[in-house]
């Protein structure tokens with residue numbers, strides 16, 4: 290396990306217990322939910338599924354043929370129907386579904402009725418473009434309501450969507466279009482970012498130059514930027530919507546039909562298309578969203594993630610909308626036009642629940658408490674954290690300066706692959722320890738195991754695994770069943786390996802220590818070292834590259850790269866910046882290395898494996914660990930002398 294991830298965990302940290310007032314009003318306040326779910330896991334998830342509207346009920350809750358699970362076998366439903374249609378028969382039809390705040394302060398509110406209409410119309414647009422059940426649609430949009438509309442429209446007609454984060458480069462988009470063989474791409478003329486415009490359509494155009502499956506591109510007008518519209522291929526969203534009929538019946542989907550693909554980084558250069566299906570995913574995300582955030586009708590719930598990540602899928606779109614929540618959606622960054630933007634938004638809309646990431650909290654910490662102090666945050670009643678381990682200092686700051694020592698914090702551990710939150714407090718039941726995601730959600734069985742897959746004793750470290758299937762689990766890697774089996778299920782048969790290391794403490798609480806594989810978590814975003822390495826060696830000057838995650842005060846981890854240049858290439862003045870820019874161009878700005886170390890050779894084992902552990906020690910200026918397997922010790926000496 291990695292040493293660097295343990296820092297900041299204090300065994301004797303203070304425990305925060307739920308207050309009587311919060312408890313009295315909470316949705317889930319009976320301790321027995323844990324025991325009941327543990328005693329009859331299948332019964333628990335069977336009952337949970339009754340919260341959804343099914344066209345046809347399931348015959349069997351779970352069919353488990355490890356590592357292949359089917360949940361709610363024989364059940365028929367539609368995710369869009371569950372997020373929209375069923376709310377229209379009650380007063381909820383006039384409730385705000387999405388409150389949108391644009392980067393420049395423009396605002397738009399869509400009621401459930403409004404959202405229903407737009408989704409139906411857009412579903413008809415997609416149909417008119419020849420999108421049928423099973424066809425893939427790629428979505429490359431900013432954080433605007435049309436992103437949610439497009440996702441729900443796909444779900445409505447049974448076309449799996451693949452959302453690509455708007456911060457990804459043209460090349461990253463191209464890889465994902467090709468892998469999914471997308472028929473339609475939905476993008477916008479541009480996206481606002483700190484007052485300037487990111488040319489999404491231009492990126493899309495260059496991505497499309499290398500992929501031939503896409504028949505049409507639908508372009509949402511957001512920035513008013515002039516763009517090229519290719520005759521016969523490209524269509525304006527607003528023009529198509531004007532022509533579209535108002536009603537589109539929701540397709541009857543099997544519980545196990547694919548809802549979406551979401552690409553995530555792994556240990557190879559090629560991102561994995563994580564596949565989620567309909568029934569189990571919807572049960573998992575709606576149950577967890579309601580219970581963990583203690584959702585009430587009058588809440589204004591704000592999750593600051595981008596819809597391009599799993600957090601946006603599960604906890605901006607599908608979970609909250611299935612629950613009839615009012616969801617705030619913000620287009621911009623926390624520092625534009627000023628560093629108090631988040632607090633201004635909370636005050637403006639009287640936000641009650643805030644779900645954000647440790648990297649954002651550490652950024653706010655650095656800016657100092659005067660920004661939140663200049664706004665009325667008294668509407669907040671619950672805070673959440675996701676994306677990476679939250680260090681106790683950041684937890685305390687969040688608790689004190691944002692929650693004003695009034696709001697419980699739910700530190701939620703989960704992954705793109707798990708689809709839903711797996712470990713978390715239940716705010717009225719669980720005593721909080723800053724830095725720990727506490728305990729598994731009812732009906733979820735998580736363990737810390739040793740090399741042989743045996744559970745460790747309390748107070749020990751090991752590998753974090755999931756012991757039993759759960760409804761929102763990934764079903765496969767798109768187009769690559771072997772990769773699904775090998776990546777997640779091959780360490781110990783029938784046991785899901787998360788890729789994380791964790792500690793199980795004396796009280797049975799879980800402390801996630803970080804990745805133990807070759808994945809770097811930069812600001813809560815997963816980046817594969819292999820992806821950055823292949824971007825670097827793609828540059829004509831680079832012979833070899835090795836990347837590692839280096840501890841970073843704000844980002845959690847930053848990318849550091851060790852690069853060997855080709856014979857005769859001179860480092861010169863500009864090469865370092867050129868290589869950094871090259872990575873940003875190939876993948877996206879989030880993968881740009883903070884540091885590049887040039888070295889004539891990389892430290893390798895005798896069998897040729899790069900010793901990343903040593904590189905981490907070097908990058909962080911630590912004493913070197915075991916070097917006995919190193920093939921050529923002088924390489925490390927030379928690196929250290931730099």
Ligand code: 7RM
Nearest residue numbers: 675676677678700701702703704705801804
């Ligand atoms: C939701 C999301 C997953 C990886 C995961 C962990 C890390 C996420 C926490 C966390 C400690 C948390 N999906 N991680 N949440 N570590 N405490 N509460 O982030 O697929 O993008 O990343 O993120 O390493 O394996 S993800």
